[in-house]
Amino acid sequence: IGVDVGGQLPADVDANATLVAGANKIDVTRLLLKTGRSTFDFAGSIGPKPATAGEEPAYRYDLTSDGSKLSPSESPEPALDFVARIAGVYQPKSNKLIAEKIGVRSGSSSEVLGTASVTFIDNGPPGISLSLNIHDMPVSHVKQLWPWFSARNARLWVLSNLFGGRVVDATLQFQVVPGRLGNGVPLSADEVFGRFQVEGSRFDTAGRI
Structure with a gap:
């Protein structure tokens, strides 16, 4: 398959899911997505969200991973092993996927927390809203986690020129319309x-962002 976010992202997807009798939900025993050198291995559940007055009908999902690997082709850093959780809802009427909780951990104290939403349209790339907060994470890990579609030139400069140290605290906001x-x-x-906020890093001052 290919995901269009201003350029196709080819990916192989392998899913194993079962409709749980009497539980009104789908048990996802495995959702494996491979793109390039990266592998995302999740499991969890999907089902209708209980109706609430004034809210659009939706399906809720809760997926966790205890063993995924991120290794962007442009990055010189070693592959990053991480655990993660993503939970939220999908609204069919507005064709909107919302991640109310995003959590990524790559070490005992290194974590990324955030929220996101993706609004799909019939022709063209979706609208994306993304908010991430990073706490006490090695620079090498942050380089791997930086979304490829966000601030491309700055991302490529950081991948090639910033080494070592830690990101003590950081925030990243990304807001684009469909x-x-x-x-x-x-x-x-x-x-x-x-x-x-970066500490203990070295960088090459050559090049332009």
């Missing part, structure tokens, strides 16, 4: 922005 990605216009400071 159809925006891949239209040839650089993202503005209102669409992607963040703050990183």
Whole structure:
């Protein structure tokens, strides 16, 4: 399959799921996604969200991974093993996937917490809203976790020029409307922005961001 976010992301997907009798949910024993050198191995459940007055009908999901690997092709860093949880809802009427809870841990104290939403359209890339908070994580791990579609030039510069040390605290915000990605216009400071507090790193000052 290919996911269009301003450029196709080819991926192989292997899913094993069972409809649980009487429980009104689907038990996902394995959802394995492979793209490039990265592997995302999740399990969990999917089912209708209990109806609430004034809210759009939705399906809720809760997926966890105790053994995934992230290794972007552009990165010189070793592959990153991590555990993760993502939970939220899918709203069929508005064609919107919402991640109310995102949690990634790559060490005893290193973690990323966040939220996200993806609004799909019939023709063109989806709208994406992403908010991440990073705490006490090695720079090498953050380099692997940086989304490929967010601040591409800055990301490539960091991958090639920043080494060692830790990201003590950081925030990253990404807000684009449907159809925006891949239209040839650089993202503005209102669409992607963040703050990183880095300690103990070395970097090459050559090149442009």
